[in-house]
Each structure stands twice: as structure tokens, then as C-alpha cells.
Amino acid sequence: MPTAILIDGAFFVKRFRCIEPHNRYNGKRAAELAFRLALAHLREPGAHMPAKRRDLYRIFFYDCPPLEKRLHNPISKRSIDFAKSQ
Numbered sequence: 633m634p635t636a637i638l639i640d641g642a643f644f645v646k647r648f649r650c651i652e653p654h655n656r657y658n659g660k661r662a663a664e665l666a667f668r669l670a671l672a673h674l675r676e677p678g679a680h681m682p683a684k685r686r687d688l689y690r691i692f693f694y695d696c697p698p699l700e701k702r703l704h705n706p707i708s709k710r711s712i713d714f715a716k717s718q
Contacts, residue, residue, distance in 0.1 A: 633686050633687065634686070634689035635674060635685045635686045635687065635688060635689055636689045636690050636691075636692060636706050637670040637673060637674075637690075637691045637692070638692045638694070639666055639692065639695070640683060640694065640695075641693050641695025642695050644662075644666060645662070645695075648662050648717070652665075654670070657701055663669055666691065666693065667691065669713075671688065674686045674687075674688055680714060681716070692707045692713065698714070698715075699714040699715075700714060700715040701715075702714070702715075
């Protein structure tokens with residue numbers, strides 16, 4: 633089954649710089665690590681069988697601040713305050 637991986641950029645970069653401080657500004661190394669970790673998450677360990685592997689469809693890497701606007705749901709017509717929602 634093709635699987636998409638979603639990476640929170642700010643969290644990944646923060647962890648990457650803690651894990652590999654000598655490579656903290658090496659974008660190529662960060663991309664290699666993100667790819668390797670994404671592939672590692674595609675394995676499904678089985679109890680008595682070798683691990684199955686799902687296919688990688690795409691890696692989505694996003695880095696943006698949380699939405700803090702108040703918007704209206706077009707279906708329910710309710711207002712949603714995203715600054716206060718989970």
C-alpha cells in the first residue's frame with residue numbers, strides 16, 4: 633500500500649540539531665536522515681513473520697506556525713477559533 637509520510641519541519645530540525653550537532657546546518661545530511669527515518673517507519677513488524685514493508689508514496693515536509701485565525705465551517709456555519717482548538 634503506498635503511504636505518505638508527514639514530517640513536522642520545526643520539530644524535525646530541532647531534534648536533528650540535538651542528535652547531530654556537528655551537522656546542524658548540513659541540509660543534505662538532514663534530508664538523508666529524514667528519508668532514512670521515513671523508510672524505517674514503513675516497516676510493519678510481524679509476530680512470527682518477517683516484517684512487511686509498505687511502499688513510500690511521498691514525504692510531505694511542512695514548517696509553518698500554527699493557525700490562529702477564527703474561521704467559519706462552510707457546512708455547519710459554526711465559527712471555529714483555531715487558536716483555542718487542539
